[in-house]
Amino acid sequence: MVRSQERKIVVDGDACPVKQEITTVARSFGIPVLMVSSYDHVLKAEEGVTVVQVDRGADSADLYIANHISAGDVVITQDYGLAALALGKRCRVLSNRGQEYEDSKMDFMLEGRHARAVERRRGHYSKGPKAITAEEKIYFQHKLTKVLTFLQENVQL
Numbered sequence: 001m002v003r004s005q006e007r008k009i010v011v012d013g014d015a016c017p018v019k020q021e022i023t024t025v026a027r028s029f030g031i032p033v034l035m036v037s038s039y040d041h042v043l044k045a046e047e048g049v050t051v052v053q054v055d056r057g058a059d060s061a062d063l064y065i066a067n068h069i070s071a072g073d074v075v076i077t078q079d080y081g082l083a084a085l086a087l088g089k090r091c092r093v094l095s096n097r098g099q100e101y102e103d104s105k106m107d108f109m110l111e112g113r114h115a116r117a118v119e120r121r122r123g124h125y126s127k128g129p130k131a132i133t134a135e136e137k138i139y140f141q142h143k144l145t146k147v148l149t150f151l152q153e154n155v156q157l
Contacts, residue, residue, distance in 0.1 A: 010036065066085045
């Protein structure tokens with residue numbers, strides 16, 4: 001296990017609607033936050049939050065995150081590919097709606113992502129995800145708190 005002083009929360013920040021909730025929870029645990037986004041999205045650093053801006057490339061933020069996470073970190077992303085990489089590095093991974101990604105479900109999720117990509121190439125587009133609700137933000141905040149509490153209580157010194 002990882003000591004809490006080494007742990008960080010890493011956020012795929014481009015389309016993350018729960019940045020403020022992440023910052024609030026992280027502060028209460030004294031855990032630093034690294035928010036990564038492309039230059040197209042303006043994020044502001046604040047106490048406890050480091051912002052890194054990367055090129056506009058489709059996977060630039062994901063690649064940066066994959067190269068800067070380590071076991072014990074908490075990663076917040078909606079991207080299944082990044083989630084799979086983070087799980088492989090023994091990180092805890094949450095969606096911005098509070099869903100915790102698990103190794104046992106990643107193959108199914110990645111297959112679904114691939115099928116949707118094939119449909120888009122054929123010209124069939126979906127509406128995309130619904131806007132996040134206030135209740136979902138609260139649920140996310142509770143889930144992140146629960147994950148960090150578990151990690152804090154199970155630290156090996």
